Amino acid sequence: MxxxxxxxxLLALVASMAxxxxxxxxxxxxxxxxxxxxxxxxxxxxxHTWWRPTTGAALRVEAxxxxxxxxxxxxxxxxxxxxDAVPSYTALLAWAGWGGAWRPVRPVRLSAALRAGMLRMDxxxxxxFAGVRSESELTLGGAARLxxxxxxxxxxxxxxxxxxxxxxxxIDQVHASAGLLLRVGAPRWVREVxx
Amino acid sequence: xxxxxxxxxxxxxxxxxxxxxQPLAAADAFVVxxxxxxxxxxxxxxxxxxxxxxxxxxxxxxxxxxxxxxxAGSSSPLFPTWQLVVDGVPMPVGGxxxxxxxxxxxxPGLVREVRVITAPSTRSxxxxxxxxxxxPPEGLSIxxxxxxxxxxxxxxxxxYTPLATPNADRIGPVFGFRGAVRADAWRVxxxxxxxxxxxxxxxxxxxxxxxYRGTYRPRLLLAAxxxxxxxxxxxxxxxxxFHFGALRxxxxxxxxxxxxxxxxxxxxxxxxGRQAIGRRWGVEYALDARQQDILPRTADQSVAFxxxxxxxxxxxxxRRESRRFAIGLSLGGRLRRLDPMPGVLDRTVxxxxxxxxxxxxxTPGWRHAVAVETALSNEDPLRRNRLRHSATWLQRIASPxxxxxxxxxxxxxxxxxxxxxxxxxxxxxxRPPSIGADxxxxxxxxxxxxLDARTGSGQAEWTLxxxxxxxxxxxxxxxxxxxxxxxxxxxxxxxxxAPRLDGRERFAIGVGGALYGARIRVAGPASAVAWHRxxxxxxxxxxxxxxxxxxxxxxxxxxxxxxxxxxxxVPRTSxxxxxxxRSSASWPGFVPxxxxxxxxxxxxxxxxxxxxxxxLWGDRLLVQAAFRHALDRPxxxxxxxxxxxxxxxxxxxxxxxxxxxxx
Numbered sequence: 001m002x003x004x005x006x007x008x009x010l011l012a013l014v015a016s017m018a019x020x021x022x023x024x025x026x027x028x029x030x031x032x033x034x035x036x037x038x039x040x041x042x043x044x045x046x047x048h049t050w051w052r053p054t055t056g057a058a059l060r061v062e063a064x065x066x067x068x069x070x071x072x073x074x075x076x077x078x079x080x081x082x083x084d085a086v087p088s089y090t091a092l093l094a095w096a097g098w099g100g101a102w103r104p105v106r107p108v109r110l111s112a113a114l115r116a117g118m119l120r121m122d123x124x125x126x127x128x129f130a131g132v133r134s135e136s137e138l139t140l141g142g143a144a145r146l147x148x149x150x151x152x153x154x155x156x157x158x159x160x161x162x163x164x165x166x167x168x169x170x171i172d173q174v175h176a177s178a179g180l181l182l183r184v185g186a187p188r189w190v191r192e193v194x195x
Numbered sequence: 196x197x198x199x200x201x202x203x204x205x206x207x208x209x210x211x212x213x214x215x216x217q218p219l220a221a222a223d224a225f226v227v228x229x230x231x232x233x234x235x236x237x238x239x240x241x242x243x244x245x246x247x248x249x250x251x252x253x254x255x256x257x258x259x260x261x262x263x264x265x266x267a268g269s270s271s272p273l274f275p276t277w278q279l280v281v282d283g284v285p286m287p288v289g290g291x292x293x294x295x296x297x298x299x300x301x302x303p304g305l306v307r308e309v310r311v312i313t314a315p316s317t318r319s320x321x322x323x324x325x326x327x328x329x330x331p332p333e334g335l336s337i338x339x340x341x342x343x344x345x346x347x348x349x350x351x352x353x354x355y356t357p358l359a360t361p362n363a364d365r366i367g368p369v370f371g372f373r374g375a376v377r378a379d380a381w382r383v384x385x386x387x388x389x390x391x392x393x394x395x396x397x398x399x400x401x402x403x404x405x406x407y408r409g410t411y412r413p414r415l416l417l418a419a420x421x422x423x424x425x426x427x428x429x430x431x432x433x434x435x436x437f438h439f440g441a442l443r444x445x446x447x448x449x450x451x452x453x454x455x456x457x458x459x460x461x462x463x464x465x466x467x468g469r470q471a472i473g474r475r476w477g478v479e480y481a482l483d484a485r486q487q488d489i490l491p492r493t494a495d496q497s498v499a500f501x502x503x504x505x506x507x508x509x510x511x512x513x514r515r516e517s518r519r520f521a522i523g524l525s526l527g528g529r530l531r532r533l534d535p536m537p538g539v540l541d542r543t544v545x546x547x548x549x550x551x552x553x554x555x556x557x558t559p560g561w562r563h564a565v566a567v568e569t570a571l572s573n574e575d576p577l578r579r580n581r582l583r584h585s586a587t588w589l590q591r592i593a594s595p596x597x598x599x600x601x602x603x604x605x606x607x608x609x610x611x612x613x614x615x616x617x618x619x620x621x622x623x624x625x626r627p628p629s630i631g632a633d634x635x636x637x638x639x640x641x642x643x644x645x646l647d648a649r650t651g652s653g654q655a656e657w658t659l660x661x662x663x664x665x666x667x668x669x670x671x672x673x674x675x676x677x678x679x680x681x682x683x684x685x686x687x688x689x690x691x692x693a694p695r696l697d698g699r700e701r702f703a704i705g706v707g708g709a710l711y712g713a714r715i716r717v718a719g720p721a722s723a724v725a726w727h728r729x730x731x732x733x734x735x736x737x738x739x740x741x742x743x744x745x746x747x748x749x750x751x752x753x754x755x756x757x758x759x760x761x762x763x764x765v766p767r768t769s770x771x772x773x774x775x776x777r778s779s780a781s782w783p784g785f786v787p788x789x790x791x792x793x794x795x796x797x798x799x800x801x802x803x804x805x806x807x808x809x810x811l812w813g814d815r816l817l818v819q820a821a822f823r824h825a826l827d828r829p830x831x832x833x834x835x836x837x838x839x840x841x842x843x844x845x846x847x848x849x850x851x852x853x854x855x856x857x858x
Contacts (some may be wrong), residue, residue, distance in 0.1 A: 047352055066765035079352075086355040096820065116820065116843065121352060135354075136365075138347050138843045166841070167351035168360035194811055 029194040032186050033062040035157060037179025039075055042160075047171055050086045051079040058177050063186065063194065068100035071113055075175070087125040093117055093139060093163070107149035115141050119165050139165045147181060155181045224591065224601035224656055225314040225322075225670075227716075227728075231307050231329060236761060236771045238806045238821040238846055240304045240342055240369045241390065242296050245326065247773070249311040250730045250757050265751065278319035281326045284467060284483070285318075292504045292533070292620075294461050294487060300421045300438035301328045302371035302386050304340040304848065313654065313672065315605030317552060317566035317585040320650035321674065331375030331384060334854030338375075342846025343367035344823065365393040366842055382425040390417035394445075396838045399454070413454070416443040433468035443492070456492040461485065479512040479523075503534040519557065525550040533620065562589045584608055597660045609648040618680040618702050619645055640703050646678030665719030672714075677707040681743050683784075708744030709737040725762035732756075746784050752777040752799075767810040776801045782834045795834035802830050817848040 037060075041053040056077030062069050074094045081088045099113025119139045141163035149155040158178045165171040186194070229248045239245055279286045281301050287293040307329035313322040331338070344366030350359050368391060375384040394413040419440035426433045440461045445454035463485035471477045486505040510527035528547040550568035557563075565586040587605035618639055654672035661667070683701040712734035721727045732755045736748030757775040764770065778799045785795035806821035820843065824830050827841035 046358075047356075050356055051352060066768070086352070089352060118843070118845070123352075123355075135349050135351055137349055137351055138841070165351065166347035167353065168348050168363075169350075169353055169358055171351065192812060 028065050029063050029186055029191045031064060031183055032190070033181055033183050035060045035062075035179055035181035037157070037159070037177040039077060039175050039177035041077070041173055042176045043172070043174045045171060045173060046169065050082055051089070052082055053077055053079050056091075058179070065098070068098060069111070069113075071095075071097045071099065071115075073097075075177075087123045089121050089123040092120045092122075094120075095139070095141075097143070099143075107155075109147040109149065109155075111145045111147070113143050113145075115139075115143060115161070115163070137165050137167050139163050149183075153183050155183070157181050224589075224599065224658070225312055225603060225654065227311045229309040233759075233761060233771070234304070234306055234309070235817055235848055236769045236806060236808045236819075237773065237804075238342060238808075238819050238844055239306075240340060240371065240846070242299060242303050242326075245303050245306060245309045246311075246324065247775075248759065249309050249324070250728075250759075277321040278316070278323045279326070280323060282328050284465060284481070292487070292506075294440070294463075294485070295442055295444065295459060297390070297417060298419060298440035298442060298459070298461050299326075300386075300419075300423075300436060300440075300463065301326060302339075302373055302388050304371045305329050305338055305373055305386075313670075314589065314603040315587050315607070315652040317564050317587055317605070317607065320585070320605055320607040320652045331373065331377050331382065332852045332854075333377050334852055336375050336377070336850070336852035337373065338848075338850040339370065339372035340846060340848040341368055341370035342819070342821075342844050343369070344842040344844040347827065347841045361397055362395045363840065364395050364842070365391070366844070367391055369846075380426050380428045382423075382427070384421075384423045384425070386421045386423075388417065388419040391415065394837055398835065399837050413445055413456075414443070415445060417441070430471040431469065433466075435466045436464070438463045458488075458490045458492055460488045460490075462487075475515050475517055477514050477516070479510075479514065481508070481510045483508045503532075505532040505534075506530065519555055521552075521554045523552040525552070563587070599656075599658045601656045601658070602654075604651075604653040606649065606651040609650075618704050621702060640683065640701055645680075646705050648679045649677040650679075651675040661719075663720065665717065668714075668716040668718075670714040670716070671712070673709065673711045675707075675709045676744070677705075679706045680704050681706045681747055683743055683746075703743040706741055706743045708739055708741050708748060710748065711735050711737065721760065722762070724764070725760065727758065727760035730755075730757045749781045749783065752780045752797075754778040769808045771806045771808070773804045774802070785834050797831065797834055800828070800830060801826060802828075815850055819846045819848070820844070821846070 035058075037058045039056040039058045041048075054077065056075055058073060058075040060071060060073030062071040072095070074092060076090065076092050078090045079088060095115045095117025097113040097115035099111055101109055101111035103109050117139050118136050120134060120136045122134045125133060141161055143159055143161035145157055145159040147155050147157040156179070159176070161175045161177070163173055163175065165173075227249050229245065233248060234245065237244065237248055239248060279288055279296075279299070281299050286299045288296045288299065305328060307327045308325075309327075310325040311322070312325065315321070316323060329338075348360075348363040350362065353359055354362070368389070370390075371386070371388045373384060373386045375382065377383075392415045394415075396413075399413055417440070419438070419442075421436065421438035423434060423436040438461075440459075442459045442461075444457050444459050463483070465481070465483040465485075467479075467481040467483075469477055469479040484505075484507045486503065489502045491501065507530040508527070510525050512523050512525040514521065514523040526549055528545065530543070530545050532541070532543040534541045548568055550566060552564065552566045554562065554564040563586075565584075567584045585605065585607035588603065590602045592600040621639060622645070652672075652674050654670060656668055656670045658669075659667045681703050683703050712732060714730060714732045716728065716730050718728040719726070734751060734753060736745065736751070738745035738748060755775070755777050757773070759771075759773055761769060761771045776799070780797045782795040782797065786793065803825045804821065804823050805825050806819060808817055808819040810817050823842045823844060824839050825841060829838040829840060831838045
């Protein structure tokens with residue numbers, strides 16, 4: 001199923017509406033929300049005719065910023081070849097984003113963000129294709145996230161991220177991820193650098 | 196500003212160009228400035244980026260990297276009537292024997308200020324581009340930037356499937372680095388610059404790939420280290436610099452419209468300085484030696500490309516300055532060695548010269564300058580007149596409200612051996628780079644003998660200054676050219692089985708014409724946290740029946756607009772937008788399809804770039820994301836040239852310093 005342009009735009013719009021900070025804001029750079037997660041591709045697009053995505057892993061760091069928060073993250077996901085005609089490859093998405101958060105009731109926190117990043121694909125082939133074994137591509141998207149705080153510092157979360165990779169044949173995918181998050185005060189040197 | 200203070204200000208930025216030959220725009224007339232903050236926020240990392248920010252027309256580019264300059268519409272295409280000055284030292288670029296523009300000895304990302312001056316000086320009728328590199332702070336310091344551009348439109352994983360599409364460009368990593376030690380009057384700086392562009396334009400790739408041995412792709416690789424030692428005090432300034440640059444290039448042979456994979460190596464050593472003697476006297480010296488080798492990287496034996504060009508410029512000047520007068524007497528010489536066919540032709544030409552520069556300011560608001568130079572060489576038997584002369588004139592009329600009206604005029608006469616016109620070198624035995632069988636001796640057409648290249652320049656600018664800091668400038672300008680030498684392009688795209696273009700080398704002598712234009716510029720704060728500059732330029736060439744001039748002049752868009760805006764929506768976070776638009780342009784020398792004939796036409800085009808930057812750790816770090824060609828429309832500046840598309844550049848800039856004894 002191709003994730004349509006209209007749905008992609010809708011999700012991006014929802015994410016952008018959340019950008020102005022609507023939750024009580026921590027001081028800029030005062031805290032870090034570090035999360036680790038497992039990730040799955042939940043859509044089936046044209047390229048999945050040749051490749052089967054497997055479970056991946058993601059790491060994300062978020063810090064309060066003017067108007068919401070800034071985030072940076074990376075997601076690693078292997079894709080296995082379904083046929084011998086193509087090589088397997090690993091996809092590493094590194095992104096940065098800007099978003100906002102909302103706390104409707106304790107201990108729930110909702111957030112959304114716009115993201116831009118690079119998707120690097122490393123192909124497991126013996127002979128380089130035209131001299132290179134990897135490709136990098138611009139990827140744009142948005143994400144919505146539900147967090148439940150278990151204690152002052154620890155929580156769990158689930159996230160849905162819609163992404164468009166701007167290859168010649170654009171690849172629209174939705175990835176779902178879930179995992180643990182840790183909220184810590186930013187060390188002084190980190191605040192100093194980020195400020 | 197008195198003449199003396201203007202001269203001293205000019206001297207502080209120059210240890211090479213005699214103050215009396217500085218451009219007229221010592222004040223703020225005819226000048227566009229780009230500061231270091233704008234450069235950093237834009238993500239500029241190449242010389243081409245700096246000129247684009249300054250509103251200097253980036254001309255055409257066949258390979259997406261090399262470009263011709265046309266600052267503020269002040270030059271007609273291919274008439275290099277402007278001068279590029281880097282840290283006070285003139286840098287000839289753009290000519291057949293000059294270095295690649297990106298090989299000038301500076302790190303573009305660390306530039307302190309760029310000034311585009313459209314007023315004439317006695318050394319450049321079309322104006323001047325001045326680039327000042329930022330001085331390092333006291334103590335030990337490092338500064339640098341690195342960025343990489345990711346492209347769109349690659350096949351991605353589909354390249355292994357039946358849905359495969361051609362690959363897209365890869366840009367970068369682009370980086371520049373400077374390590375420096377500064378103590379008292381001494382300063383030692385080491386820099387390194389690297390750059391990569393991997394091009395995949397289907398229109399370009401077949402032409403280039405044909406010339407490679409193996410399956411190389413079109414690409415440009417730049418590596419350029421330099422080392423400089425400075426000594427400065429209140430009364431003297433001295434500098435020695437060594438610079439090396441290597442560029443694996445797709446060297447543009449404009450006359451044939453083809454790219455030749457080549458390796459350019461450029462060595463340069465220069466020493467320049469000034470020493471004040473008493474209150475009014477001073478001496479200046481400058482030595483500049485450089486050599487450029489161009490080697491083809493191709494298996495095609497029909498490519499005649501090897502060239503070695505060495506030059507030595509020396510100038511010693513004695514000057515006297517007073518409140519209203521400055522006079523300088525320079526003795527110098529030029530030594531040129533051209534070795535286009537090793538073992539066959541090794542030509543060395545010496546041109547000693549003497550020059551007199553005089554500038555005076557009879558009343559405030561006026562400034563005049565004249566210069567007379569004669570070459571003592573008798574190498575060229577075809578010429579008799581050996582006197583180069585130039586003059587400039589400026590008048591400023593300031594109204595009580597702060598608005599100003601400035602007039603500037605100038606003319607310059609260049610001797611062929613000084614201007615180094617290709618035709619003069621052809622007479623010395625030089626053969627232009629060529630491809631294919633049609634490489635017989637280049638033909639010269641037009642006048643039966645070489646002429647002095649004469650350029651006249653005139654312009655007027657009316658600047659209105661409004662409350663709040665906004666300025667409105669109305670500029671009208673005209674250039675008249677006589678006696679120039681131009682390549683005559685006669686190029687036809689070959690049949691489909693021969694992707695390389697077929698061209699012919701001819702040079703026309705005695706080309707003349709005129710270019711007239713007008714410009715409107717609005718600049719100033721748009722709000723408390725925003726600034727912008729809008730330029731709208733209109734130009735009209737007048738060929739006066741000279742077809743060669745007309746064929747070159749109409750390649751310039753008649754209408755150009757550019758808008759540069761910068762804002763800080765939140766503290767220490769900035770957004771910079773560059774937008775430009777150009778009208779369509781004709782390229783009569785390029786016929787895309789011999790069966791249908793007609794000119795190649797570049798359609799009108801719009802380009803937008805957006806850069807978002809965040810300062811970190813005070814001002815020591817800056818992280819950045821920049822969208823180039825954000826409209827994702829193929830952006831081409833030459834009918835057969837590289838096409839650029841949307842790309843995201845991510846980068847970081849750093850400036851770190853350490854002063855011994857301070858925490």
